[in-house]
Amino acid sequence: MNFKNKPFLFFLFWLLISLVQAACTRLTSDEGYYWFYTQHLQWGYYDHPPLTALMIKLGYSVFQNELGVRLLNVLVTSASFLLLFKLIPENLRQKNFTFLVLLSQPLLHYFSIIVFPDGPLLFFSLLFLLGYKRLTEKNDAQSALLLGLSLAGMFYSKYHGVLVLVFTVLSNFSLLKSKWFWLSLLIPFALAIPHVWWQYENGFPTLQYHLQGRVSGFSLKFVGEYISQQIPAIGPLFLIAAFAWRRQNQFEKTLKFIAIGTITFFLFTSFRGFVHFHWTSVALFPMVLLAVNYYQERKKLFYWLAIPFLIVIVLFRIHIVYPFLPFKQRDAGYYHNRDLWAKDVAQLAGGRPVLFIQDFREAGLYTFYTHQMAVALFGGDKRKTQYDLWHYEDSLQGKDVLMIQKRNFPGCSELQSRLGKTVYYQPRPHFESYYSIPVKVKLSELAKDSLEIEIVNNRTTALLFPAGSSGNQPVLFYQVKNNAGEIVKTDTLKVFSEKDKIAVGAAAVYHFSFPVHELGDGKYNIEIGFLLDVLPPSFNSAEKKFIIRRNEK
Numbered sequence: 001m002n003f004k005n006k007p008f009l010f011f012l013f014w015l016l017i018s019l020v021q022a023a024c025t026r027l028t029s030d031e032g033y034y035w036f037y038t039q040h041l042q043w044g045y046y047d048h049p050p051l052t053a054l055m056i057k058l059g060y061s062v063f064q065n066e067l068g069v070r071l072l073n074v075l076v077t078s079a080s081f082l083l084l085f086k087l088i089p090e091n092l093r094q095k096n097f098t099f100l101v102l103l104s105q106p107l108l109h110y111f112s113i114i115v116f117p118d119g120p121l122l123f124f125s126l127l128f129l130l131g132y133k134r135l136t137e138k139n140d141a142q143s144a145l146l147l148g149l150s151l152a153g154m155f156y157s158k159y160h161g162v163l164v165l166v167f168t169v170l171s172n173f174s175l176l177k178s179k180w181f182w183l184s185l186l187i188p189f190a191l192a193i194p195h196v197w198w199q200y201e202n203g204f205p206t207l208q209y210h211l212q213g214r215v216s217g218f219s220l221k222f223v224g225e226y227i228s229q230q231i232p233a234i235g236p237l238f239l240i241a242a243f244a245w246r247r248q249n250q251f252e253k254t255l256k257f258i259a260i261g262t263i264t265f266f267l268f269t270s271f272r273g274f275v276h277f278h279w280t281s282v283a284l285f286p287m288v289l290l291a292v293n294y295y296q297e298r299k300k301l302f303y304w305l306a307i308p309f310l311i312v313i314v315l316f317r318i319h320i321v322y323p324f325l326p327f328k329q330r331d332a333g334y335y336h337n338r339d340l341w342a343k344d345v346a347q348l349a350g351g352r353p354v355l356f357i358q359d360f361r362e363a364g365l366y367t368f369y370t371h372q373m374a375v376a377l378f379g380g381d382k383r384k385t386q387y388d389l390w391h392y393e394d395s396l397q398g399k400d401v402l403m404i405q406k407r408n409f410p411g412c413s414e415l416q417s418r419l420g421k422t423v424y425y426q427p428r429p430h431f432e433s434y435y436s437i438p439v440k441v442k443l444s445e446l447a448k449d450s451l452e453i454e455i456v457n458n459r460t461t462a463l464l465f466p467a468g469s470s471g472n473q474p475v476l477f478y479q480v481k482n483n484a485g486e487i488v489k490t491d492t493l494k495v496f497s498e499k500d501k502i503a504v505g506a507a508a509v510y511h512f513s514f515p516v517h518e519l520g521d522g523k524y525n526i527e528i529g530f531l532l533d534v535l536p537p538s539f540n541s542a543e544k545k546f547i548i549r550r551n552e553k
Contacts, residue, residue, distance in 0.1 A: 006094050007085040010102070015078040017317075018112040022070035024321045026338045031115045032365025035060070035069050037386060044198035046205050046386045051156040052117045069368075073119040077112045083126040084285060087133065088292055097299065101292050104306040107233050107277075107284055109313050113320070117158040118281035124153030125164050125282050132168060133251050135180060144180040148187025155188055156195065159210070163262050164282050171257035172250060202389060209383065226270035229277040230263065234287065237305035239263075241291035242283075252293075255286040341419035342369035348415060348425055349402040353395075355428070357405045357536060360385040377435050379536025393436050394459050401431045409534045411469050426534070432466055434474065434530040439540035441528055443514070451478075451514040453493065453528055457502040465496035468533030473497060475531040476510075479539070483523040491515075493528070521548050 027035070037045050037053035038060060044050055059071030081102070085093050092098050102108070111119050131146025154161025168175070175181045199206060231239070242259040245252070262283035266275050295302040319325045320335045345354060345366060353373040356363040360376035367374045375392040378385050387393070404425045405412070415423040436459075442452035453476070457463040465474045476494040481487055493512050502508045528541040 006096075006099070007082070010099050011078060011081050014081060014112065015074065018074045018078055019067070021113050021317060021321060022074050023065075023067040025066065025113060026336060027066050027069060027365060027368060028114055028334050029338070029361035029365050031069055032368050033361045033386075034115055034364075035368050036364030040390065042198060043194040044202070044206070046209070046384060046389050048117050048158060048206075049156045049195055051120050051153070052115065055120065056115065070113070070115050073115045074112060076123045077108075077119045080123045080126055080285075083123070083130060084288070087126070087129055087289055092292055092296065097296065098292050100306070101295060101302070102288060103313075104235060104237065104309055105284060105288055106235055106309060106313055107281065108288075109317065110278070111281065113317075116278060118278055121154055121157040121161055122281060122285060124150045124157060125161065126285055128154065128164055129285070131184075132254065135175075135178065136172070136250055139178055139180055141180065144184035145187070147181070147184035151184070151188040152191040155192055160279060160282055163265060164258055167257040167261035168254050170261070171254040205384065205389065222270045222274050223267070226267060226275045230280060233277040234280065234284070235305070235309050237295070237302060237309070238287040238291050240305070241294040242287045245290045245294040252290065255289055259283045259286040259290065337419045338365055339369045341417045341421070342366050344415065344417040344419075345404065345423060346370040346372055348423070352427075353399060353401045355396060355401045355403045355431070357403060359404070359406060360387060362404075363387065377433065377535070379435075379538060388436065391436055393433055396431050396433070397459065397461055398430055398432070400427065400429045402426075403428045405534075411534065426469065428469060430466065432464055432474075433532065433535060433538075434540065435538040437463065437530070437540055439528045441526060441541045441544040443526065443544055443546050449514050449516050451493075451512045453510045453512065454507050455502060455510070456507045457504060460504060462504055463502040465500045466498060468535070470533040472533050477529060477531050477537070479527050479529070480519065481525045488524070489518065516548060519548050523547050
């Protein structure tokens with residue numbers, strides 16, 4: 001090629017193929033959930049900061065289809081390459097080999113098609129690197145402005161962006177001597193106030209989830225899954241470059257710290273729970289920059305490592321639009337025929353609201369393709385969703401709904417959808433549920449043999465307790481865990497009757513005996529919840545800590 005501005009041509013090429021692919025690929029369940037955010041724009045959401053929702057809202061206002069959902073993401077991820085070329089050494093920007101390195105990064109292809117908060121995160125991480133590089137060279141107000149705005153952008157994209165700042169400082173402690181660096185931090189702190197206030201008003205749901213809800217306990221399985229996913233997602237050629245390249249200057253030292261630090265951080269994170277393959281996204285562009293330098297003199301090694309990945313990438317890009325590869329189990333349910341699945345479910349629903357149990361992503365996707373109401377309920381004592389924060393459950397009370405679960409359950413019927421997956425469903429007339437009902441526990445720190453429970457009706461309708469589809473009445477139960485998080489006792493406190501009723505805004509107080517004698521000495525947590533036939537148990541109280549000591553009276 002003899003074109004003078006090859007980087008800009010590369011940007012146009014990437015933008016074009018991404019727009020075509022975004023328009024021709026069905027929405028994924030994750031994207032359906034992010035689209036659901038846009039029904040009510042806020043300063044925060046249960047799982048993520050608000051920037052992804054805002055981007056989807058703007059794009060969807062232009063095109064009311066898959067392209068609209070992805071439009072801003074495609075523009076932002078493509079524009080990232082324009083920033084990237086400013087960080088590549090000038091003598092390498094026009095080389096065809098440099099573009100081949102960029103095309104060999106698997107996750108960059110993925111983020112340019114599918115909407116994740118990582119898309120804008122990548123853009124602002126590059127803007128941060130530009131500001132940081134300028135700060136190390138000029139140490140001026142413009143550098144501080146770039147740093148501050150990029151930090152705010154990363155914060156509003158995804159919380160993982162803080163890793164970029166942490167590893168940058170660890171790589172270069174001289175930043176702490178720069179007044180412009182400290183002034184740059186004032187910008188994200190100021191701009192973050194609306195989001196922090198939203199978290200405060202909603203009880204810091206995101207913080208609680210990430211500190212508690214994602215913790216599963218140590219398992220070698222999670223570590224093995226993390227390693228096995230990162231190798232194909234990032235690519236061996238980029239991992240090798242990150243570790244093998246000997247830094248030539250302070251900026252390259254910082255790139256290595258961000259790349260290796262991020263990979264190592266999530267390796268340790270995998271000791272306590274599952275790590276998604278895309279969580280290491282902030283390491284991608286630092287690795288790309290290191291790889292561009294590293295393989296200029298090692299092209300034979302590069303071709304050996306890159307060609308298999310390039311072939312797979314091309315096949316993948318074709319497959320998610322036109323499925324032709326043999327692997328279809330996970331893939332079929334994520335990339336293809338979701339519109340057909342939604343129409344099949346809508347036909348079953350016949351205009352009734354659809355209740356998805358333990359599947360909040362499916363609910364958003366169903367609404368996107370059918371424009372019909374769907375609600376997700378998520379059992380368990382840690383994980384909640386945006387549906388819970390917005391009290392969507394309350395709108396179903398007393399209505400006829402169609403309940404769908406992932407697996408076979410008593411009394412369900414089955415439908416083989418055109419997606420190729422079995423839909424397990426059950427009509428639920430006069431539906432009642434209790435996931436959003438607050439329960440307060442009164443138990444002294446040194447546990448006695450009595451327990452006081454207060455149930456508060458925060459709804460706009462009376463709280464009723466009809467029998468479920470199996471004929472069983474709703475049950476109030478407790479669950480006790482020891483200090484290691486193991487369930488040591490579960491039992492029924494009360495079986496409600498058809499006559500039980502709690503008026504709007506009222507509270508009902510119950511006193512129960514508590515079998516302290518059945519538990520050994522030690523520290524425990526107790527939670528209270530409801531159980532109704534085939535619905536997953538709800539946990540409605542906060543964990544209440546207590547201690548049992550036999551010598552205390």
